[in-house]
Amino acid sequence: MGTCSQCHGELDQPSKWEGKFGLIFNHQVHLNKGYKCDFCHKAPVHEPNKTNRVSMDLCYYCHGLAHGAQGEMAPPECGVCHPPEFDLKPAYHKKEGFFPGEHVKKAKENVTHCYTCHAKPFCADCHTARKAIPNDHKTANWGTTHGEIRGFELENCEICHAYEFCAKCHKTPMPHNVFYVKDHRSDASVDNTDCRVCHKGQFCSDCHHVKNIAISMENCGSCHSKLKTGVYTSPSFIFTHEPHFKKNFACNKCHKGKDATEAQEWPMDSCYSEKCHAMKNTPGTGKCEACHPVEFNLIPGKGSVYGDHTASDFLVRNHADLATKDISNCQICHLQSFCDNCHGMEIPHPDSFKTGKHKTEGRNLKAKCDYCHPKRTFCEDCHHQGYKAEWGPFEATGHPPLVKELGAQACFECHGPTYCAYCHVRGAPYPDLKGP
Numbered sequence: 001m002g003t004c005s006q007c008h009g010e011l012d013q014p015s016k017w018e019g020k021f022g023l024i025f026n027h028q029v030h031l032n033k034g035y036k037c038d039f040c041h042k043a044p045v046h047e048p049n050k051t052n053r054v055s056m057d058l059c060y061y062c063h064g065l066a067h068g069a070q071g072e073m074a075p076p077e078c079g080v081c082h083p084p085e086f087d088l089k090p091a092y093h094k095k096e097g098f099f100p101g102e103h104v105k106k107a108k109e110n111v112t113h114c115y116t117c118h119a120k121p122f123c124a125d126c127h128t129a130r131k132a133i134p135n136d137h138k139t140a141n142w143g144t145t146h147g148e149i150r151g152f153e154l155e156n157c158e159i160c161h162a163y164e165f166c167a168k169c170h171k172t173p174m175p176h177n178v179f180y181v182k183d184h185r186s187d188a189s190v191d192n193t194d195c196r197v198c199h200k201g202q203f204c205s206d207c208h209h210v211k212n213i214a215i216s217m218e219n220c221g222s223c224h225s226k227l228k229t230g231v232y233t234s235p236s237f238i239f240t241h242e243p244h245f246k247k248n249f250a251c252n253k254c255h256k257g258k259d260a261t262e263a264q265e266w267p268m269d270s271c272y273s274e275k276c277h278a279m280k281n282t283p284g285t286g287k288c289e290a291c292h293p294v295e296f297n298l299i300p301g302k303g304s305v306y307g308d309h310t311a312s313d314f315l316v317r318n319h320a321d322l323a324t325k326d327i328s329n330c331q332i333c334h335l336q337s338f339c340d341n342c343h344g345m346e347i348p349h350p351d352s353f354k355t356g357k358h359k360t361e362g363r364n365l366k367a368k369c370d371y372c373h374p375k376r377t378f379c380e381d382c383h384h385q386g387y388k389a390e391w392g393p394f395e396a397t398g399h400p401p402l403v404k405e406l407g408a409q410a411c412f413e414c415h416g417p418t419y420c421a422y423c424h425v426r427g428a429p430y431p432d433l434k435g436p
Contacts, residue, residue: 147198
């Protein structure tokens with residue numbers, strides 16, 4: 001106060017403000033109540049070529065604000081702050097078009113600004129008398145979607161609807177008081193359909209399923225009482241939490257994300273591992289009927305993450321792509337012998353395959369190699385570096401251009417000195433790579 005009054009000696013003389021601003025104000029009264037300057041002056045009063053004055057909205061943080069048994073914080077009557085001759089109607093209210101169009105825009109921007117002069121019944125009495133029903137209220141699904149409105153918040157609903165109106169429909173205190181959070185569990189656990197009118201998406205998960213909340217039967221079971229005994233069924237699977245809890249599996253062993261309780265079916269490979277379910281040597285059974293209803297079709301179809309096994313080209317091409325990407329998914333249903341018997345070799349190849357059997361099996365079973373290695377230059381990329389697919393099959397037209405380009409010396413690293421001559425004279429390669 002002392003700093004400002006060096007230039008503004010009239011700060012504690014309200015009469016000098018009336019003619020200039022239409023305002024009765026006494027700084028000393030507010031300072032005597034313990035309010036510091038920056039309680040009202042949120043921005044520096046003076047900036048280059050600019051003076052930041054306090055808006056009427058900020059005055060209403062105190063004036064007219066009721067505090068229950070303590071009464072009003074500061075008087076709300078207009079005459080407390082404005083002289084009798086002051087025109088209380090704002091200039092923009094007098095402009096043509098303010099009512100009805102412009103006042104709607106102003107109310108949507110900040111309806112609390114309207115309440116500084118107009119009591120809530122003022123708006124409600126006018127709206128109901130004119131049957132001014134908003135267009136969105138007329139939609140067929142308004143009852144279930146009205147809670148999604150943002151930017152035109154609950155205080156705007158209060159223009160026409162008292163709190164009792166909302167509570168009568170929602171069956172809960174509306175708006176919720178600050179103590180409702182400790183009581184909400186019983187309402188939400190019975191039927192959260194009503195909650196979902198206003199609370200969408202991850203609302204529950206943002207509080208309940210976060211890293212600092214222990215994912216345990218004790219915590220999860222307090223809201224999800226059926227976890228311990230309830231059997232979950234769907235057209236594709238059967239699941240009971242109880243036996244998993246008995247084996248001391250924590251919830252986050254399977255539920256990796258914070259949205260664990262959202263309705264979804266976990267991929268089968270999340271159940272299959274050496275520590276869970278498999279066909280042998282695991283704690284959990286690998287029998288299909290343990291988790292799938294009898295009528296469930298065990299053969300993956302269209303849309304399955306494990307590939308459409310019913311597609312005409314699945315066996316020829318698609319299954320190889322899936323197996324190459326992650327063969328452990330195949331091994332959920334197929335034993336090692338299933339693949340080996342069909343391919344005629346061990347699948348996936350053991351570490352010793354490259355230096356051992358692949359030479360003879362690559363020659364004798366090339367068609368089956370092509371299932372997983374369809375690239376035309378797969379063998380040549382390793383054995384005949386420099387070969388180009390456009391030269392044609394290596395054994396026929398493909399190798400002469402390579403020999404011409406690089407010379408024949410590289411051939412003799414694998415083939416004997418008479419190997420080439422044997423084929424070129426007889427027209428057929430010698431059975432052994434070394435040659436005669």
